[in-house]
Amino acid sequence: MASARKENESECRPTMNSLLFDEAIKQKISKAFKAGAEYSDATVTVSSRPFTHCVVKNFISDRVEDKGEFLRLLKLELSQQDSNIKSNDLYKFSQSDELMLPSKDHGPTKNRKHLNPLCSLFRNALLPWMREITCADLNDSIDMFYAQYKYTDVLLCHDDELEDRRIAYILYLSEDWKEKDGGSLDLFSVDENGDPAEIVKSLVPCFNSLVFFEVSPVSFHQVSEILSKTKTRISLSGWFHGTPLPRPQRPPSPKCPAITFLPAQPDADLLSQWVNPRYLSIATQATIQEQFEATSEIQLPEFLIADRYKLLTESILHLSSHNEFWDQRGPANKRNYLSMKFDQDFELYDSETPVSTSKSSVKVLEVQSGTELKKFSVSSETMKAYNLVNDFIRLFCSEEMFLYMSNVTGLSFHPMAANFDESSGCQREDDSASSAKRTKLDNEENVAGLNSKCRYEIRCWSKGSYTLISDDSSESGEFALDVNLQSGAEGWEQEFGGFASYIAQGEDVELLTVIPSSNCLSLAYRDSEALRFIKHVNQKSSKSFFDFSFVYSE
Structure with a gap:
C-alpha cells in the first residue's frame, strides 16, 4: 500500500521547466532583472518597460508520460474549490480562499491531489529560485489564490503595495485565450508625480505561463475587462512576502474648486x-x-x-x-x-x-x-x-x-x-x-x-x-x-x-x-x-x- 501511494504521489509531482535551472541562463535572467535590463530567449523574457517584469513560458514541465495532463487535472481540482464573488470599487471576479496552507505538508489531500504538490513546488523550488533571481529579501510566506474572471469582470489599476508583499506572480491556466477576449495584464508607465500615466504593455494570458514582478511604488497594473461572453479567464496568483520597499509620500488629490x-x-x-x-x-x-x-x-x-x-x-x-x-x-x-x-x-x-x-x-x-x-x-x-x-x-x-x-x-x-x-x-x-x-x-x-x-x-x-x-x-x-x-x-x-x-x-x-x-x-x-x-x-x-x-x- 505504501509503495502504491508513493508511486501515485510521484505521478502527481510537477516540476519547473528545467531550463530555469541552467546556470548560464539563470545568471542572465538575474542580471537583467536586477539591472532593469532586457533579456529574451525561447522560454524567458525579462523586460524593464514600464517596470521590471518577467514572463516564463511552459513554466510547469510536461513529462512525456503524462502528456501535459497535470495542469488540466489541476484545473479540474481547482474548479471544485470554494470560491466567493468579490466586488468593490477596485474589482469584480471570483476568488478562492487561501490555498497555500501554513504547514509544509499542506494538511488533508481531499480535492488537493494536484494542488498540494504544486504548493510544495512553490515552496521548495520556486521560492529559492525567486530569491536568487530577484535578490529580494523574501521570507517563507507565500500566498496563493485561484481566480476566475467571467464576462465584464475586471481588476482596475493598482500597485499591489500592501503589508509585506514583495513579488507578485500569476500562473495562467486558460487555454486558447485571445487578445479579443480581454483580460490582459496591462502595465502602466508613471508620470513625474509617480502616478500611473498610460498603458504601455498588455500581456495576453497564455496557458502555463508564469508572470512575476517586484511590488513597488511604480508597479501599476490592471486586469482589463473580460470581453468574451463564453470563456472564463482562470489563474493562480499571489505574492512572495518579505521586507517591503520604502513608499514615497505623494501629494493628496486636489478637490474641484x-x-x-x-x-x-x-x-x-x-x-x-x-x-x-x-x-x-x-x-x-x-x-x-x-x-x-x-x-x-x-x-x-x-x-x-x-x-x-x-x-x-x-x-x-x-x-x-x-x-x-x-x-x-x-x-x-x-x-x-x-x-x-x-x-x-x-x-x-x-x-x-x-x-x-x-x-x-x-x-x-x-x-x-x-x-x-x-x-x-x-x-x-x-x-x-x-x-x-x-x-x-x-x-x-x-x-x-x-x-x-x-x-x-x-x-x-x-x-x-x-x-x-x-x-x-x-x-x-x-x-x-x-x-x-x-x-x-x-x-x-x-x-x-x-x-x-x-x-x-x-x-x-x-x-x-x-x-x-x-x-x-x-x-x-x-x-x-x-x-x-x-x-x-x-x-x-x-x-x-x-x-x-x-x-x-x-x-x-x-x-x-x-x-x-x-x-x-x-x-x-x-x-x-x-x-x-x-x-x-x-x-x-x-x-x-x-x-x-x-x-x-x-
Missing part, C-alpha cells in the same frame, strides 16, 4: 425657471426634509421642468461632440472619466458668459484648462448650448439653491434657512422676521451657513469609467451633502455599473446604492466615516450618460 453662493439677483426667480413646481411648495419641502432627516438620503424624480431638462440634455449632448470642452480625469489608480472644462471663476464676470464676438456665426469662448485660460472658436449653436449648461451650474451655485438645500435637508447651507413647524408644515418666520434676520446677518460673523461652499463637476460616464476609493481621497473625512442629477440615463440598469456606492470607512458593507436615473435629483449626506465611489461602467452598457455633481459643505 469650491465657491460660496452667488448672491440672489433682483427680480430673478431662478428656482421657478428650472425646478418642477411640485418641489417648491413649503409643505413639500417640509415633507422632503422629514424623510431626509430619517434616512440621510432621498431621490426626487422629475426634478427639473420637463422642457428645461430636455434643453439641458440636448445642450450637454451637443457639447459632448466637442473634445475642447472635456478633460480625461485620472490618474487611473483613482479615477477614469471625462470632466467638462469651463472657467471655474465664471461668476466674477459682469456679463453672464465670458465671451467675445469675432464673427456673426462664430464666437470665441474662454475655457479653463488647468491654470491656463484658452480661447477657441465655436458656432452660435455651441455657444447657446454652453450658455445653458453654464446657467444650470449657476442655478445650483445660487443663493436660492443654497437656501433650498437647507430647507429640504435641515442642514445649514444658508444663514436664512427656514425652520419648519412640524405640526403645521409651515415656516416659523414671517417676512418681517426674515428681513430683520437678514439685516442682523450683515453685521455678524461665524453665523451658521454664512461660509457654506459648493464645488461642482459635470462628468461623462461611458464604458471603462469609474472612481476608486483611495487613502488620500479629497472627500475623506469631510461632512458634506452630495447632490447629483443625471442626464441621458434612461433605461440604465445596475448591472451596467456607473452607480454610486457608499460604504463605511474600513468596511465593505454597502450603506447606500444610487442607480443613475434621468432628471432625478439624488441627495445623500456623507459624514466623516463614509466614502463613495462610482462602479466601473462595463461592456453591458450601450451608451453614455452625464452627471451634474455638486457637493455642499456647511
